[in-house]
Amino acid sequence: MPDNAGSNVSDVGGVESACHASFPSFHALLLQELEALFAGAVVSPAIAARYLIAAARAVACTTPPGLAVAHRAAVLPTGPLACLAEVSVPPPGALDACLMALAPVLEQVPASRGVxxxxxAETLHPWACAVWDLLPSTARILASGGDERLDGQAGNGLNRYGVGSLPRPEVLAFASSTASDPSARGFASARAARLALVRALAHDWPDKEAMAATVSAATLEVKAFLADFFGADSPDHVILAASGTDCAMAATAMCALRGSPVTIVLPGAEETGSGVPQAACGRHFAIRSAHGMTVEKDAVVEGFSAQTACVPVAVREADGTPRQSRDVLADCTAQIEQAIRLGRRVLLYVLDVSKTGLVMPDAAGVEALCQRFPGQIDVLVDGCQARFLPEEAGAFLRRGWAVMVTGSKFYAGPPFCGALLLPQHWRQRLSGENEGARVAEAAAARADDMAEGLPAALPTGLGDYAWRAEWPAAPVAACLPEGFNAGLFLRWRGACAEMAAFTATPVQERQHRLDLFLSGVAEVLTACPMVRLLASAQREHWTWEESILTFLVLAPSAREADHVRPAVLDMDRSRRLHRWLQADLSAYVPDGPGAIALRALVAVPCHVGQPVALPCEQAQGGIAGALRIAASARHVTAEEADAATETAVHIQAVVQVLRKLVFVLDHWESIAARDPVPCAASVFPLLRLSGGGRTTGP
Incomplete structure (x- = not known):
């Protein structure tokens, strides 16, 4: 990594003496950020001053929250520059002091020499007040604009799903069914979007209307990409949301616009997002909203009806095997019939796919239900895993079904980024079109309910989760506040880069790579004596819905046990195994032949999908924790090597994951005694050389 060894402190105006010496240096990162902002253009002194403060704040806020100092490559600055890392804008005098310390650095930026x-300085403070929250580093912003699921844990900076906001190429990652660290490609795209945004806001000031237009255009850019990618009618048929769970809340808000109390029929509630049943009922599903508001978990969000009900429908039998689709549909039908008899409107979820790859109920049966109860059922496809071809989303929309998608599951973009795609009649509902028909349809049966305050517009409490620009332009969205979720914007920009790379790979090549990958992974899972694959591995062609391979892990004692049905890990032990796979376990390898190679193998973080609770008689308490290895867009996107070569590398990585898993089972007691935590990024990627010889920045 480059350092500032040998640099003359006097040449940089005391920047190094104004901050704590670090590696890579504050000065090196500052120059890199400034060169990216200037992009070779000559600017006015006012713009140069803004660039200086923006670049220095990005470097001061380089490290994501929670990452221990030992893992930091750039520690917080001290002296006059320390205030740049604060949440609040420094007073004018402090900001002027920062500018004086930083100004001489411009002599080292070719485009700014002589400026x-x-x-x-005169306009610097009011500009900073307007944009301060948009100036931290890419990694810091990526970890903002969501509920506490985004928060990095103390020590390693990883969230509760085991990922952070920085690329970690050293991780053997197969956890797209849960979450993924951003790739170098996704992170670079997010960084480029942040730089472009900061550059534009520096030039827009003091025209506040122009600044508002800039952030609005950024949101529209993402919505336009998603509309084109998934086949929605227009960007105005896309709602952006901080997660798939937030999408569920938005869908219920739209369904409730019809006036009747709502019953949500939810197949596979245990195999969708854990907060979806609450969000679908218009209840807070976390203790903090996407806008950072402290809320009471499970309390009704202001403006939603407490009469909203969520009815789960099982998708697995008591022994854990998937139910027949016709049986799931029959249960859904019974619940729908009962709700309609009570004068309630129905929001029926279609899982495509669940956490373990199930599709329930089947589309033909759902279509028949819609024809049987015209105008009384809204259908919402839970496609948050995005394990279907993009054009399939468009087919759902043409059926009149809304679709929830994310860019952070199959497409392996930065977590969390969600979108709700609207069919035409849902979009018309927002605009109040066909209002007379809606009122007639509601009928006298709901008169008392309306008197009790069922929503006739978007719930006001939705404003704690969504900004107005994230929704289509419509009168009912006027209750949403103006604002900009920079974290959501950058996460989607990272995901869009992955999606674009995916579609740039020819369809036949993608399918070929998917077949090679899943067949190879199924083969090595089947061959491993300590796991039990929960799907048939005998097939030549795989569908995208089948791209999650779910397996049970035998208990540590199973190897010695002499019985036909060995015990499998329950949820508690599966969670611990999942966590330990991400830890450096080299300290647990005893001395002896092969110890050096084994230590190297078990030191590598391995990330698989979080355990899913499945009924299983062989598990303690009757509930097993099933782990998952999933294909992602990264595994089927063509890079430099041919499909066979690249897939062989991925399969070998899965073999390493399983060898580490067996090591954990063999040394369970000694590992459990110390309970190691997942690894942070072993090399901070700010100045890591990329394949093109270029570097990434804050």
Whole structure:
């Protein structure tokens, strides 16, 4: 990594003496950020001053929250620059002091030589007040704009799903069914979007309307990409949301616009997002909203009806095997019939796919239900895993079904980023079109319910989760506040880069790579004596819905046990195994032949899908924790090597994951005694050389 060894402190105006010495240095990162902002253009002193403060704040806020100092490559600055890392904007005098310390650095940026940034100090503070929250580093912003699921844990900076907001190429990652660290491609795209946004906001000031237009255009850009990618009618048929769970809340808000109390029929509630049943009922599903508001979990969000009901429908039998689709549909039908008899409107979820790859109920049966109860059922496809071809989403929309998608599951973009795609009649509902028909349809049966305050517009409490620009332009969305979720924007920009790379790979090549990958993974899972694959591995062609391979893990004692049905890990032990696979376990390898190679193998973080609770008689308490290895867009996107070569590398990585898993089972007691935590990024990627010889920045 480059350092500032040998640099002359006097040449940089005391920047190094104004902050704690670090590696890579504050100065090196500052220059890199400035060069990216200037992009070779000559600017005025006022713009140069803004670039200086923006670049220095990004470097000061380089490290994501929770990452221990030992893992940091750039520690927080001290002296006059320390205030740049604060949440609040420094007072004018402190900001002026920062500018004086930083201004001489411009002599080292070719485009800014001869520009006196101090002449731009007059407007610096009011500009900083307007944009302060948009100036931290890419990694810091990626971890913002969501509920506490985004928060990094103390020590390693990883969230509760075992991922962070920085690329970790050293991880053997097969956890797209849960979450993924951003790739170098996704992170670079998010960084480029942040730089472009900061550059534009620096030029827009003091025209506040122009600044508002800039952030609105950024949101529209993402919505336009998603509309084109998934086949929605227009960007105005896309709602952006901070997660798939937030999408569920938005869908219920739209369904409730019809006036009747709502019953949600939810197949596979245990195999969708854990907060979906609450969000679908218009209840807070976390203790913090996407806008950072402290809320009471499970309390009704202001403006939603407490009469909203969620009815789960099982998709697995008591022994854990999947139910027949016709049986799931029959249970859904019974619940729908009962709800309609009570004068309630129905929101029926279609899982495509669940956490373990199930599709329930079948589309033909759902279509028949819609024809049987015209105008009384809204259908919502839970496609948050996005394990279907993009054009299939468009086919759902043409049926009149809304679709929830994310960019952070199959497409392995930064978590969390969700979108609700609207069919035409849902979009018309927002605009109040066909209002007379809606009122007639509601009928006298709901008169008392309306008197009790069922929503006739979007719930006001939705404003704690969504900004107005994230929704289509419509009168009912006027209750949503103006604002901009920079974290959501950057996460989607990272995901869009992955999606674009996926579609750039020819369809036949993608299918070929998927077949090779899943067949190879199924083969090695079947061959491993300590796991039990929960699907048939005998097939030549795989569908995208089948791209999650779910397996049970035998208990540590199973190897010695002499019985036909050995015990499998329950949820508690599966959670511990999942966590330990991500830890450096080299300290647990005893001395002896092969110890060096084994230590290297078990030191590598391995990330698989989090355990899913499945009924299983062989598990303690009757509930097993099933782990998952999933294909992602990264595994089927063509890179430099041919399909066979690249897939062989992925399969070998799965073999390493399983060898580490067996090691954990063999040394369970000694590992459990110390309970190691997942690894943070072993090399901070700010100045890591990329394949093109270029570097990434904050």
């Amino acid at each position: 006196n940034a101090l002449e731009g």
